[in-house]
Amino acid sequence: xxxxxxxxxxxxxxxxxxxxxxxxxIEAHACDAQAAxxxxxxxxxxxxxxxxxxxxxxxxxxxxxxxxxxxxxxxxTHLAEHVGSDEARxxxxxxxxxxxxxTTLNVQLVRAADILIADLDKVLAAxxxxxxxxxxxxxxxxxxxIHAEPTTMGLxxxxxxxxxxxxxxxxxxxxxxxxxxAISGAVGTFANIDPAVEEHVCEKMGLRPEPISTQVIxxxxxxxxxxxxxxxxxxxxxxxxxxxxxxxxxVLEAEEFFSPGQKGSSxxxxxxxxxxxxxxxxLARLVRxxxxxxxxxxxxxxxxxxxxxxxxxxxxxxxxxTLDFALNRLAGVIEKLVIYPDNMLANMNRFKGLVxxxxxxxxxxxxxxxxxxxxxxVQRNAMKVWEQGADFKTELLGDPEVTAALSPAEIEEKFDLxxxxxxxxxxxxxVFGA
Numbered sequence: 001x002x003x004x005x006x007x008x009x010x011x012x013x014x015x016x017x018x019x020x021x022x023x024x025x026i027e028a029h030a031c032d033a034q035a036a037x038x039x040x041x042x043x044x045x046x047x048x049x050x051x052x053x054x055x056x057x058x059x060x061x062x063x064x065x066x067x068x069x070x071x072x073x074x075x076x077t078h079l080a081e082h083v084g085s086d087e088a089r090x091x092x093x094x095x096x097x098x099x100x101x102x103t104t105l106n107v108q109l110v111r112a113a114d115i116l117i118a119d120l121d122k123v124l125a126a127x128x129x130x131x132x133x134x135x136x137x138x139x140x141x142x143x144x145x146i147h148a149e150p151t152t153m154g155l156x157x158x159x160x161x162x163x164x165x166x167x168x169x170x171x172x173x174x175x176x177x178x179x180x181x182a183i184s185g186a187v188g189t190f191a192n193i194d195p196a197v198e199e200h201v202c203e204k205m206g207l208r209p210e211p212i213s214t215q216v217i218x219x220x221x222x223x224x225x226x227x228x229x230x231x232x233x234x235x236x237x238x239x240x241x242x243x244x245x246x247x248x249x250x251v252l253e254a255e256e257f258f259s260p261g262q263k264g265s266s267x268x269x270x271x272x273x274x275x276x277x278x279x280x281x282x283l284a285r286l287v288r289x290x291x292x293x294x295x296x297x298x299x300x301x302x303x304x305x306x307x308x309x310x311x312x313x314x315x316x317x318x319x320x321x322t323l324d325f326a327l328n329r330l331a332g333v334i335e336k337l338v339i340y341p342d343n344m345l346a347n348m349n350r351f352k353g354l355v356x357x358x359x360x361x362x363x364x365x366x367x368x369x370x371x372x373x374x375x376x377x378v379q380r381n382a383m384k385v386w387e388q389g390a391d392f393k394t395e396l397l398g399d400p401e402v403t404a405a406l407s408p409a410e411i412e413e414k415f416d417l418x419x420x421x422x423x424x425x426x427x428x429x430x431v432f433g434a
Contacts, residue, residue: 051083
């Protein structure tokens, strides 16, 4: 991913230096296990650790790979340059390249997941804070983009909190599912390496042994991981879209923080655009781009092919780096979001009480009017508000068919705003706990 949308900690996970360091640790731990089993001399296993503090030369490994056309062999050759050819002759004993590559990929994905979980915690904390801050800030709820009934800004934040909390749970499960390693040799039969080696390496690398692998770890695990990232990205876009709507000039119920010196347009000095949430919408698309290729990686030929390899070299870093950047940006947007309660109230009252239509409908049916007639009476008066700019309550009070069923006091009571917010505390308790 380009530096513009990258954060150093996540980028470091995918650097060649980190990758070669993980390769080295896998090989060294495998040698320890082999020595414990008596397969290789203990002194040879100990000699491999002479490279413990070595900074592996990426350029040198690339130089060797240019000849060998094989990245793992190039690394092993470079390792022998540090350890000594004789001392290193038992490195990679009974192993195949996928043992190193797949186990490393899963170590990287687990580390990436840990960062992303921490990112989600930032988003959750921001959403919870703003939810309680605006628990009782009334705004109009919309369905199909049209005014529906009153809700609160706090409920909007709480809804997004619950969604992101589910995503955190999903990511923890995806992290667990992908946290396996395989040191099982060619086609996964352990013919040339004892399963105890796999168990030792996985323990040292923070993984679980893959119960059954071929020459590769099954890719349904990775499909699940990247699908989870895609869902998180979609939830992120869900929040971004709501903020973008609220920032529209004719709505202006909230807007992204506009910092001193910030410019909104090269041509129009008055502009304050929702650039961060538009950016988040785009970044969500990039993360979701990884999902279908990860799904297609599940179907591999027989015990091994490398059609998945080129895909994962791209989507592993790109999806995790992009989502890491985006979640941190989202947390910042939520923390600094400027909210306009007066505009929310003005928008809700723009159609002069129209949003209370369902309460009147229900009251008429409870007063003995058929549902069909109740709907007709309410809609008849509601259309005058839409088409003539009339006041809904005034029209109802002037409609003899309505007042025949409901007294003026009963009609007046149906316009009590508190009716729509009476269960906010109950919903908050469900979302955030008692």
